[in-house]
Every structure is written in C-alpha cells, then in structure tokens.
Amino acid sequence: MSPILIERIQAIIVDLPTIRPHKLAMHTMQQQTLVIIRVRCSDGIEGIGESTTIGGLAYGNESPESIKQNIDSHLGALLVGQDAANINAAMLRLDKAAKGNTFAKSGLESALLDAQGKRLGLPVSELLGGRVRDSLEVAWTLASGDTAKDIEEAERMLDIRRHRIFKLKIGAGEVNADLKHVIAIKQALGERASVRVDVNQAWDESVAMRACRILGDNGIDLIEQPISRINRGGQIRLNQRSPAPIMADESIESVEDAFSLAADGAASIFALKIAKNGGPRAVLRTAQIAEAAGVALYGGTMLEGAIGTLASAHAFVTLNKLTWGTELFGPLLLTEEIVTEAPVYRDFQLEVPRTPGLGLTLDEERLAFFARK
C-alpha cells in the first residue's frame, strides 16, 4: 500500500479580540494573535493545529510572524512529500533539520495528530496511549489589574461554577502593592477558592525570598516562576525555602530543560505547555521526567484558542496525575471563535471530546474574516 503523503502546509495568522485587557508582568494583551496550522494530506484529510504565543516577542523566542515565516520557508518544505501517518518520522525530520522552534513544531505535530485521528476514527488522546479521564479542572486568571474588579470577576466565576482556582498575574507593579492586591483577593474568597500567583520572572531573589514567605503565610497555594529562568541557583534556594510550592514555567523551554530542573531540585511543580516542548507528544516526555522525579504537574497554556487548547487537553487527559489541575481557559478569554463548535466548560471542568482527531472543525467564513490580510 502506498503511503499517504503530506501535500500542503499553511500557517495563518488570526487576530482576535479579548473580553478585556490581560495584564502580565511583561506585556498587556489588548487582543490575542493565533497562528493556525492546516496540513492537507493525499487521502483528502486535513489536520489542524495551533502555534500561538503571548505578546509578540515579549514572552518567548518565537513571534506569530516568525512562526509563520519559519513554517513557510523551512519547516513546511521539510514535511511536504513525507508519510502523513508516521508522526515519529515527521517530527524527527524536523528536529534534525531545525533547532528550537518548539511553538511552530507544536502546531505541526498537533495537526498531524488531528489528521491521523480523523483517518483512524480515534480521538487524539487515544493516539497518545489512551485517556484516564474525560475532563480537566480549569483555573481562571484574574488579570484586570484592579483588585475590586478581580474580586468581582472571581465571585462571578464561582457563582456560575466555571472556576474555583484563580491565578493572579503580578510582578508588573511595586512588590508591596502586589502583595496587598493578592492578599485582599485571598481574604475575600477564603476557603471557597485556591488562589495562586504568576510573577512571570519579574522579581530578583532578594525580593522573592521575602515575598514568597508572605504569600505562603497568607494562604497562597502556589507561586509560579518568581525569578528569572536563568537564575538556577536562586530557583533551587527558593524551592527549598518558600512555604508555598514553586512552579517552573518560563524555565522550561524544552524537554531537556525539564530534566535539568528536576535533577537540580529547582521546582516542585512543572507547568506543562505543548508550545514550549514541541507538541502534545513532546510535552508528555516532560511529564514523564516530572513523574519519575516526584515533581507535580499542572496543565499550562499560552492562551491558545480552541485548537491549541484541545491539543493540550488531549495530552493532559492521558496523565496519571495532574495534581494542580490546568489553566486551559484560552478560548474563554476571546470574544470570537474560528471553529464551528466551541469547547465545552461545565462544572469547573473542560470536557475533552471523544470524536475523531482533536474534535474540532474550522469555521471557514469566520477564519477568513479574522485572518490577517
């Protein structure tokens, strides 16, 4: 039987409005830019994936424009003519010829998995070895930058039973003002919610030592990436001394980073992100390193739309333990969809479809409308 070949690859930049500005330490998002990947195969099946980042080049090494350019000029050409059903061989070919570029590779790997799932009539989770759950707990990020507004937003989420875990983005402001903001929100929500912070590397070790102690003593459950990803000594010391557990996010830009963080004891939780590992299969290698090292897991996001969110979710539902839940809320931050049926959020959980592939269909009209011209 002749192999099914990859015939055409497209990367489409899509600009979508957000429900409100989303304030991170390094950037305030006024909208979100998705990069949608389409992989057309010789059997007529098309796989879809997503290679989305946050804030242009403010967050990671790849921007939407560089992702598209590198797929158009390099990665796409490496895949066209290859066996569409052999995802190991396709991704190996990319890894041999192209360093890094994990965001671009993640979208391509997701699209190949989606196509193969559609071909075999299986959800992506089953291609990844099989799911052990059908839904995932989802945190919400409070990032309006205003304490009263954030409390109001959290109360609404609790009322409608959409989220009971809240992540607060801090680090842009003066540290004592940030601590006051976090503690006020925790006091308002009390035991009804888990409150966590993400500092996005904004503190130095001297600030972080004191701030982590205050946060832990005031009931904050988790502290994400308090200091620079390259200060390994500081991360180890904080992980030993902070009363609240430290989670690595920006520190993980590859599966190898995850191994060295685990070996050094530099974090007790890993944020798993398909984009920063090179795809849904790659992120499971990081998860396996963490499991073996006794590091707990959290399903992270780069605030992708529906496609990247479900590509992540299909990987996360295969995990043995996801102690800290997920933050797969990206589609809920957007006011518009480019798929025909939006992912379903119910009772604090995201439901992961059992239909073939990722379980999503592009809405061609809406995609064409929002695609960057």
Ligand code: MUC
């Ligand atoms: C990050 O640093 O974790 C994930 C959720 C959110 O609000 O921001 C992102 C990025």
Ligand code: MG
């Ligand atoms: Mg983070």
